[in-house]
Amino acid sequence: MRRELHTGDRSVAEMLYTRYSGMLFSYILQFVPDEKEAATLLVDIFSRLTPKLQNGFDSHLSVYCWLQVESRKIILEHLHETTKEGGQTRTYYFSLLEDAPPEHQWVFRELFLNGRKKEELAACSGKDLAYISKILRECLVMIRKNLG
Amino acid sequence: MNIELYMQSGIVESYALGLATPEEVDEFEQLLPHFPELKEALSDFEYHLELFSIDHEIPPPPGVRVKIEERIREMPDVRRAYRRGYYRRQHAEYVRAEVTDPYIRVHKVWRTWFIIFCIVSKIFLGLAIYYFVEYRHAQGEVLQLQRQLDKTQGASGGAGK
Numbered sequence: 318m319r320r321e322l323h324t325g326d327r328s329v330a331e332m333l334y335t336r337y338s339g340m341l342f343s344y345i346l347q348f349v350p351d352e353k354e355a356a357t358l359l360v361d362i363f364s365r366l367t368p369k370l371q372n373g374f375d376s377h378l379s380v381y382c383w384l385q386v387e388s389r390k391i392i393l394e395h396l397h398e399t400t401k402e403g404g405q406t407r408t409y410y411f412s413l414l415e416d417a418p419p420e421h422q423w424v425f426r427e428l429f430l431n432g433r434k435k436e437e438l439a440a441c442s443g444k445d446l447a448y449i450s451k452i453l454r455e456c457l458v459m460i461r462k463n464l465g
Numbered sequence: 466m467n468i469e470l471y472m473q474s475g476i477v478e479s480y481a482l483g484l485a486t487p488e489e490v491d492e493f494e495q496l497l498p499h500f501p502e503l504k505e506a507l508s509d510f511e512y513h514l515e516l517f518s519i520d521h522e523i524p525p526p527p528g529v530r531v532k533i534e535e536r537i538r539e540m541p542d543v544r545r546a547y548r549r550g551y552y553r554r555q556h557a558e559y560v561r562a563e564v565t566d567p568y569i570r571v572h573k574v575w576r577t578w579f580i581i582f583c584i585v586s587k588i589f590l591g592l593a594i595y596y597f598v599e600y601r602h603a604q605g606e607v608l609q610l611q612r613q614l615d616k617t618q619g620a621s622g623g624a625g626k
Contacts, residue, residue, distance in 0.1 A: 330537050334530055339522030340515075346523065356526050364536035377497055378481065379511045381518065386483035409521060428484060453484070457475035464513040 330367045337384055338363070344385060347409035348392045348430055358395060362388045393432035413463040414456060424449060425456045468500050477506045481514060 341362065345355045366387055373383035414422055427433045439446045479485040480493050497503055
């Protein structure tokens with residue numbers, strides 16, 4: 318992709334869209350229940366991230382992971398502005414946590430979908446930070462195991 | 466540092482999913498060049514994440530692509546770059562080549578303009594020569610008439626005395 322970008326064979330936006338639009342659309346749908354709203358967010362994400370693609374190449378992440386991480390920031394910003402909370406509308410990453418206890422699912426949902434901090438979760442659940450970190454770690458291990 | 470223990474903390478997954486704090490990100494990025502196993506674990510997780518996303522992809526509604534292109538084209542920086550790209554695509558049949566011969570090559574349209582310029586300049590040169598000759602001739606006549614006039618005045622002056 319880097320090579321194609323530099324040779325200018327196809328437009329960057331076209332290339333990104335062809336490769337990642339479907340993947341990112343389903344990624345957005347796990348945060349936003351409405352397909353129309355998710356489509357609007359997809360437009361926003363692509364138009365904001367395409368000019369910054371060089372940052373993606375410069376990062377340690379793959380282009381797709383960089384897109385996911387940056388998309389999540391935009392989605393959370395949108396949810397914050399519209400005072401909405403991320404809903405578990407599609408299973409997506411949660412399908413990897415199907416067997417996890419409800420508390421694990423709650424921690425992951427709050428951290429990942431709602432962008433809350435571990436400290437906030439610890440305060441509102443009455444648990445200490447180390448406990449929340451432990452639960453998150455177990456969720457991530459489970460995700461890695463189920464992905465592989 | 467025990468890198469195995471560090472990886473078991475879920476830092477690789479946190480980093481790839483965007484869940485790591487800025488401090489964790491800094492630490493991870495500093496360690497990354499020194500521990501190939503960390504890089505390998507990250508690439509492996511990214512690969513599986515991408516495969517998962519491919520399996521679960523949902524095509525966006527029609528019209529989204531056009532909206533994205535329009536939005537990108539509206540951005541000033543991108544608009545300029547897009548125009549340059551458009552120009553390059555329009556002239557894609559031309560290949561940039563290093564020229565070593567001493568001749569200057571110009572567009573064919575300049576031949577017509579050059580011919581017109583030559584013809585017009587020759588017409589002007591002809592007119593300039595014609596009017597110059599006419600002027601000299603007229604000047605000669607004026608001088609001749611002046612001499613005749615002087616002679617006539619001299620003759621009539623002598624007769625009067």
